[in-house]
Amino acid sequence: MSLSRRHLFTLSGGIAATAGLAACGSNTGRTDTAAPAASSAAAALPSVSVWYHKYGEDGVEQALKKWAAEYTKAKVSVNWVAADYEKTAAAALLTSSGPDVFEWGTGPSLDMIQAKQVVDVTDIVGAAKADFTPTVMKRLTFQDKIWAVPQTVDMHLLYYRKSLLTKAGLQPPKTIDELIAAANALKTKDMGGFFAGNDGGLGVLGSFIIWAAGLEQISADGKSAGFNTGALYDAVAKFKTLFDAPGMLKSASTDWYDATPFINGETAMQWAGLWDMTKVQAAHQDDFGVIPFPAIGSGGRQVVPFGAYSACVSAKAKDVDAAKAYVKAIWVDDDAKQIEFSNAFGTHIPAKPKLFAQASKVASGAGADAAKFVTDFGHIDDILWTPASGTAYSTALSNVVKSGKDAQTEFTAAADKVAAELKRVTG
Incomplete structure (x- = not known):
């Protein structure tokens, strides 16, 4: 898997916030991987350059370039950005x-x-908006525009x-108490009970605690943070118990975003990505299942975080209408390509x-369970949840879980920073 995939769930900073991190020199990382040489008639077609991050699954690059070459209404070039996609794109979009x-x-x-x-791009989505997963479209909509x-x-x-x-007499955990008990029961001298990253899950699971607590x-x-309540303080205390549990594996051969520890028996349970399900299935056949993150507290709920790499049209596009038409043709109108993307390259869920x-x-099987989880338990970062807000929250969480600081003090300070950030972005 490309490391960029884990950014799918942490990109709320956006280009305006990250552009300063990238050098804005003449080397933007752009390559001109265009369709084959065209006839003189085709030369009059508009040009559209399309950028993608490097997907880890075999065949994605070839398929996207093939689709571009087959498109007849514009000359479409594909840039496959192998490293630092977000920084490279951030810089290039300013030029x-x-x-x-x-x-x-x-x-x-x-x-x-x-x-x-x-x-x-509201106009190119049109009535097809009803075909897409509602929670995904909610995140892509602001002020009634898509x-x-x-x-x-x-x-x-x-x-x-x-x-x-089954051997331990346990059911798949639905609450964090059950997860803690299972992690401890499944631990052996050679295998951890639960793995969620080499930082004990602080990085990947931290923000999900908010949703899991209800x-x-x-x-x-x-206008304000929605997390600063006693329910969160209690939920974080439960998470600390999990963090400190004997069954929590904190050192594995890879980090959470690669399911290798689960595949090779380093851990009995792992928080990981749908993208690795094909590999998990090849290793364990039918001897695995998938579940959402467990509920925390009396008002809690099971949750799964999800994201959707989405096609955006740059305001600096050479021909905005041509760019929008290509996005519409590939990602709105052509269901066959979306099915191919889901079937041929790793495991993905169609956006429809x-x-x-x-x-x-x-x-x-497990894939159908996962797809249903998105509908039943899916959560995605609020569009108003900026990197500054995320940093304020994660700092407070780390201070409480790792340093033992007072939860109410830490999260109240974080909530104040979130309120200031909301005032900044909403005016």
């Missing part, structure tokens, strides 16, 4: 040589929209070995639920 169409995790950020770096088109859905989930839980990142009126039955890897 006249940047992409016309580019993908971005969970769509553009509020900063990107307000900086007018992307254009409204700012990107989802390409495919990825998600996190918890893998477990069925036989090991809370939201941002208040309903969009009506296509689930035709996407073989999520039509049955």
Whole structure:
């Protein structure tokens, strides 16, 4: 898996916030991987450059270039950015040589929209909006306008070995107390009980605690933090118990985003990504299952975080209409390509639920469970949840879990920073 995949769930910073991190010199990382040489008639067609991050799954690059070459209404070039996609794209979008169409995790950020770096694509989505997963479209919509088109859905989930839980007389955990008990019961001298990263899960699981406790990142009126309550303090205390549990594996051969520790028996349970399900299935056949992150507290709920790499049209596109037409053709109108993307390269969920039955890897078994989790338990970062807000929250969480500081003091300070950030971005 490309490291960029894990950014799918952490890209709320957007281009306006990250542009300063990238050098804005003449080398933007752009390559001109164009369709084959065209006739003189075709030479009059508009040009559209499309950028993608490097997917880890075999065949994705070839398919996207093939689709570009087959498109007849424009000369489409594909740039496959092998490293530092976000920084490279951020810098390039500030220049006249940047992409016309580019993908971005969970769509553009509020900063990107307000900086007018992307254009409204409501018109090309049209009535097809009803075909897409509602929670995905909610994230891509701001002020009643749609700012990107989802390409495919990825998600996190918890893998477990069925036989090991059965041998221990346990059911798949639905609450954090059950997860703690299972992790400790399944631990052996050679195998951890639960793995969620070499930092004990602080990085990947931290923000999910809010949702698992039954809370939201941002208040309903969009003016304050939605997490600063006693329910969160209690939930973090439970998470600390998990963090400190004997069954929590904190050192593995890879980090959480690669399911190798689960595949090779380093751990009985692992928090990982849907993208590795094909490899997990090859290793364990039917001896694995998937579940959401467990609920925490009396008002808690099971949750799965998900994201959707989405096609955005740059406001600096050479021909905005041509760029929008290409996005519409590939990601709105052509269901066959979306099914191919889900079936042929790793495991992905179509952005349109009506296509689930035709996407073989999520039509049955654990894949079907995962697809249903997105509908039943899916959560995605609020568009108002900026990097500054995320940093304030994660700092407070680390201070409480690792340093033993007072939860109310730490999260109240974080909530104050979130409120200030909300005031900044909403005026």
